[in-house]
Amino acid sequence: MRELDQIRIVCVNTLYGGNLGSICRAMQNCGLHRLRLVNPNPDLDRVELRKMALRAITVYDERVEYPTLAEAVADCGAVAVTSGIDGFHRDQAKGPRDWAPELLDAARHKPVALVFGAEDKGLCNDDLKLGTHWIRIPSHPEYSSLNLSQAVLLCAHELFLASGEFEPREESSPPAKHEFRERMFDAWEQTLLDTGFCKTDKLDHMMMGLRRVLSRGALTENDVKIMLGLARQCKWAAQNTPRSPGENLSRER
Amino acid sequence: MRELDQIRIVCVNTLYGGNLGSICRAMQNCGLHRLRLVNPNPDLDRVELRKMALRAITVYDERVEYPTLAEAVADCGAVAVTSGIDGFHRDQAKGPRDWAPELLDAARHKPVALVFGAEDKGLCNDDLKLGTHWIRIPSHPEYSSLNLSQAVLLCAHELFLASGEFEPREESSPPAKHEFRERMFDAWEQTLLDTGFCKTDKLDHMMMGLRRVLSRGALTENDVKIMLGLARQCKWAAQNTPRSPGENLSRER
Numbered sequence: 001m002r003e004l005d006q007i008r009i010v011c012v013n014t015l016y017g018g019n020l021g022s023i024c025r026a027m028q029n030c031g032l033h034r035l036r037l038v039n040p041n042p043d044l045d046r047v048e049l050r051k052m053a054l055r056a057i058t059v060y061d062e063r064v065e066y067p068t069l070a071e072a073v074a075d076c077g078a079v080a081v082t083s084g085i086d087g088f089h090r091d092q093a094k095g096p097r098d099w100a101p102e103l104l105d106a107a108r109h110k111p112v113a114l115v116f117g118a119e120d121k122g123l124c125n126d127d128l129k130l131g132t133h134w135i136r137i138p139s140h141p142e143y144s145s146l147n148l149s150q151a152v153l154l155c156a157h158e159l160f161l162a163s164g165e166f167e168p169r170e171e172s173s174p175p176a177k178h179e180f181r182e183r184m185f186d187a188w189e190q191t192l193l194d195t196g197f198c199k200t201d202k203l204d205h206m207m208m209g210l211r212r213v214l215s216r217g218a219l220t221e222n223d224v225k226i227m228l229g230l231a232r233q234c235k236w237a238a239q240n241t242p243r244s245p246g247e248n249l250s251r252e253r
Numbered sequence: 254m255r256e257l258d259q260i261r262i263v264c265v266n267t268l269y270g271g272n273l274g275s276i277c278r279a280m281q282n283c284g285l286h287r288l289r290l291v292n293p294n295p296d297l298d299r300v301e302l303r304k305m306a307l308r309a310i311t312v313y314d315e316r317v318e319y320p321t322l323a324e325a326v327a328d329c330g331a332v333a334v335t336s337g338i339d340g341f342h343r344d345q346a347k348g349p350r351d352w353a354p355e356l357l358d359a360a361r362h363k364p365v366a367l368v369f370g371a372e373d374k375g376l377c378n379d380d381l382k383l384g385t386h387w388i389r390i391p392s393h394p395e396y397s398s399l400n401l402s403q404a405v406l407l408c409a410h411e412l413f414l415a416s417g418e419f420e421p422r423e424e425s426s427p428p429a430k431h432e433f434r435e436r437m438f439d440a441w442e443q444t445l446l447d448t449g450f451c452k453t454d455k456l457d458h459m460m461m462g463l464r465r466v467l468s469r470g471a472l473t474e475n476d477v478k479i480m481l482g483l484a485r486q487c488k489w490a491a492q493n494t495p496r497s498p499g500e501n502l503s504r505e506r
Contacts, residue, residue: 018271022400022403025396025399025400025403026399026400026403028393028395028396029392029393029396029397029398029399029403030392030393031393031395052400055396056396091422091423091424091425092422092424093422094421095421097414136421136422138410138413138414138419138421139282139283139413139419140281140282140283140284140413140418140419142281142284143278143281143282143308143309144282145282146278146279146282147275147278147279147305149403150275150278150279150282150402150403150406153403153406153407154406154407154410157391157407160391160392160393161350161391165393166391166392166393168347168348168389168391169344169345169346169347169389170344171344171345172344
């Protein structure tokens, strides 16, 4: 069973269609697709909703609506409730990153609800009571209240990352071997001399600088190929480009 | 110096006022306040902008505008560019969580830019060229393209968390000591007997169940106080509540 299929995003008393559309898109961005609405605003702006959901409008089309939160979470094991304010035993709240592994684990057994309140008031105490996990999203005291869809995104994103479903890109080229890097540095050494960038007495000093520049990050085979080819081409050009008589070979800066 | 003060959110060719407003709010939610705009849509919907920014409209009011990205990042050390698509050496991209510590470190020396493209096209290759760090936000292949303000939020949130400025709530009550927990269990043992919940022959079995229930999470002193008080009250009530004659003391379920 896929854990993310067992996650229900439950929105209580949502007021704005634009937020709901953004929620749909954020859910699909994070591999979620089960949306439950408790008593949404009957006058939701459906134009805004579609504009913000774009392709993820399917999430809205497949939503299920309930008259109360208790009914919306009746089949759920873990019920994670979100709140941005203090009081009423909220000191037990943790961030979505802290809860994500436990919630995914719970999703292997029963559906798991993540519950979000209305834009203006959040969840009331009667709704918070139903929670088994309390979420407080980290935010700055200067302006701690997040937009509803931004709050859903941060929670969904943590579940998505914790699920391991995202495969980060890997460098398509493997790290270069020592021996290949040294061949490149040998070529540059010759190029520094042949282009007149420096004379033999300064060669070690300049090469150490170049080695440092090219060792700031781990070079891949492709990186070394580019830098090796460039060294050789510069050396070739220094020897083969026609020059006007008397032109000075010493470097200009 | 505060690292987050050195972060510049740079938005190129932004089209929609609503997104820009959401970006301002997301920035302030994450302790950021320096917004730079490169060639924004001159017909930005300023009503939508204010509606989504709410109190964070100050971030927009204090923005700086530039005609080109090169000018917008001229004073920056690290320049982190975001892209959701493949090709053009993008295999070196990492997620915002991966880069956050390095970007904050760079912010101790020079301003750091996080660059986001337009809603429809993202950053073009000429803009990506200017990047020192390439960001690809983890998202699901089913619908990998994030809303602009959602992308900004995820990057800003990672910087905010990595900055250590957020102080997570702590339980206001310390964990209960073994000896205090045991006093509570002793009280419940007596209560199970005195209320007729079980007889002595089943007492160990029932108490083991109750111990397991009350050990699923670490109890605080306040938790134990509540449960100890409850046990004592039940015991008292069982002994003192007036009863009609012949009423059965055995438990009903």
